[in-house]
Amino acid sequence: MKKFALIASAIAVIAVSAFGAGQKDSGTIKIGTILPISGPVSAYGIQTRDAIVLAFEEINAAGGVLGQKLELIAEDDEANPEKSTNAFKKLTAQDKVNVIIGALTSKCSLAITSLSQAKKVVQISTSSTNDTVTDAGDFIFRACYNDSFQGQVVAKYSSETLKAKTAAVLYDISNDYSVGLTENFRKTFESLGGKMVASEGYNSGDKDFNAQLTKIKATNPNVLLLPDYYNTVSLIAKQVRAQGMMMPLLGADGWDEITNNAGDEALNGFYSNHYSPDSDDPKVQKFVASFKAKYNQDPNALAALGYDTAYLVAAAIKNAGTATDSQKIRDAMAALDMQLVTGRIKFNEKRNPVKSAVMLEVVKGTDGKLTTKYAGTVNP
Secondary structure, three states, X not given: OHHHHHHHHHHHHHHHHXXXXXXXXXXEEEEXXXXXXXXXXXXXXXXXXXXXXHHHHHHHHOOOEOOEEEEEEXXXXXXXXXXXXXXXXXXXXXXXXXXXXXXXXXXXXXXXXXXXXXXXXXXXXOOOOOOOHHHXXXXXXXXXXXXXXXXXXXXXXXXXXXXXXXXXXXXXXXXXXXXXXHHHHHHHHHHOOOEEEEEEEEOOOOOOOHHHHHHHHHHOOOEEEOOOOHHHHHHHHHHHXXXXXXXXXXXXXXXXXXXXXXXXXXXXXXXXXXXOOOOOOHHHHHHHHHHHHHHOOOOOHHHHHHHHHHHHHHHHHHHHOXXXXXXXXXXHHHOOEEEEOOEEEEEOOOOOEOOOEEEEEEEEOOOOOEEEEEEEEEOO
């Protein structure tokens, strides 16, 4: 995975540079993006960036937008809110963009939404699921569902499909994403008749979770919720299994890439996600085939969201009839109704898409390697 990621990163940088190198004189539409190309969740940022590049290449090959090519200017925030802010200032002051795709993580998006609203920059996050991301104002959108829905999906699946009566959670108390998922899972799980028997926290960067897990083990929960990103979840899962706890592990879209970063400890794990690459939907099949052909790896859910977001941005600019009037682009974005890789995207009054979620199970493939299989769809 790391080798492929590095190759993909290099290819994407070349592709992005190529957009800018030969097209500025003839006029291009500059679109900014702020993503973690390096750092703890770089697998998300690289694939998202690469998928946007793929979409822009397809759009440009088909004639571009309003007779112009789309030019992507990618900034790396390393999943650091301060660096997200610096990237925003650079993109708006130096590059003069009026549309930004990003940021990727909720904490980074929240660092710049007020700035986007104040400057009337159309900001659309590919994957920031925290409920409050779009609260800053009407210039802020997202292509993914939010944590309220995602927490409900996981709770409903654990109660109705896994038949869990009791649940425990181990979550990052310093991460808005983790906290939001925990709160929404608890609310729905209890409304369905379940009982939360343990709730333990940790701080970002922690490596040893044994003390919290010992307390959780004593409550003997039917399921254990781990609402964090794949790198931390893989560490926790090893310690869960080492303590002899074999209950199903639950997560959300932050688990995407877990199959490339964990071992058998992730088996009997279930998580909500934005799409399944195994879908027979022609749009999904085309995207997966195109991404694999270009980057020699399977696209994760963040890539699918990046790809969809690129097409949303292109459609909004086209429908607005202008690449420079951000108010008209905003209005056109709000009116979109498109069937894309991750489903139908039509924005509600809070500029959140109303869309379904899929549940995936971590399993072993015929080659003995970890993979996922479709485990169900939950509709809003």
